[in-house]
Amino acid sequence: MPLQEIRNTFSWFETDESIYAATDFPAFTFELPEETYYGFPSIKGAGVKIGHHDGGRPRDMEKPIEPFGAYEQDEQNVASFAQQHLPKTGKHGLGKPCTYTITPDENFFIDNHPEHEHVILACGFSGHGFKFSSVVGEILTDMVTGNRQSKRDLSLFSINRFNKG
Numbered sequence: 001m002p003l004q005e006i007r008n009t010f011s012w013f014e015t016d017e018s019i020y021a022a023t024d025f026p027a028f029t030f031e032l033p034e035e036t037y038y039g040f041p042s043i044k045g046a047g048v049k050i051g052h053h054d055g056g057r058p059r060d061m062e063k064p065i066e067p068f069g070a071y072e073q074d075e076q077n078v079a080s081f082a083q084q085h086l087p088k089t090g091k092h093g094l095g096k097p098c099t100y101t102i103t104p105d106e107n108f109f110i111d112n113h114p115e116h117e118h119v120i121l122a123c124g125f126s127g128h129g130f131k132f133s134s135v136v137g138e139i140l141t142d143m144v145t146g147n148r149q150s151k152r153d154l155s156l157f158s159i160n161r162f163n164k165g
């Protein structure tokens with residue numbers, strides 16, 4: 001399947017708690033003309049959490065993921081975003097690496113295995129799968145219990161969608 005694994009990172013920044021505490025500040029998505037960042041308020045003084053949704057670089061899944069800080073951009077990207085767009089954020093604190101599994105159109109794969117129909121696959125969540133967990137669970141339940149069909153139209157998530165003429 002056309003899946004690409006991307007090593008991405010996210011970071012916490014020291015903050016002014018009177019602005020960024022979870023009691024007052026929301027989780028956010030911040031769309032710039034060319035890039036998207038996301039973040040979470042400071043929870044129990046941990047600092048504001050920021051990630052660069054469309055950042056990162058391809059990773060080799062045969063090797064352990066490189067730790068945060070292996071590349072200059074790990075900190076640089078989010079630090080310059082924080083500086084420009086989130087007033088009164090302070091020093092960079094903790095950073096962590098993670099893996100995104102991306103499809104070419106960033107829509108998921110939810111389908112029967114092309115060669116083994118009794119196997120059902122749900123993958124390629126492209127960095128935005130968590131918020132769909134409940135409906136993906138419902139679809140998979142339908143597929144497992146309802147003759148491998150869901151009552152929803154799943155053509156958007158077909159494994160073969162890139163093979164059509």
Ligand SMILES: Cc1cc2nc3c(=O)[nH]c(=O)nc-3n(C[C@H](O)[C@H](O)[C@H](O)COP(=O)(O)OP(=O)(O)OC[C@H]3O[C@@H](n4cnc5c(N)ncnc54)[C@H](O)[C@@H]3O)c2cc1C
Nearest residue numbers: 010038051098099100122123125126127128129130131132
């Ligand atoms: C930094 C980061 C930020 C994200 N932010 C968001 C967001 O804001 N909103 C959003 O909607 N999505 C977000 N996502 C994406 C979301 O987390 C994923 O799309 C989602 O978790 C994918 O679900 P999954 O069940 O396919 O895989 P996972 O959540 O990775 O679950 C796979 C599970 O299988 C287990 N496993 C692996 N191998 C084996 C094995 N051999 N035997 C037994 N168990 C095994 C793993 O331990 C794991 O528990 C983010 C992802 C990352 C990395």
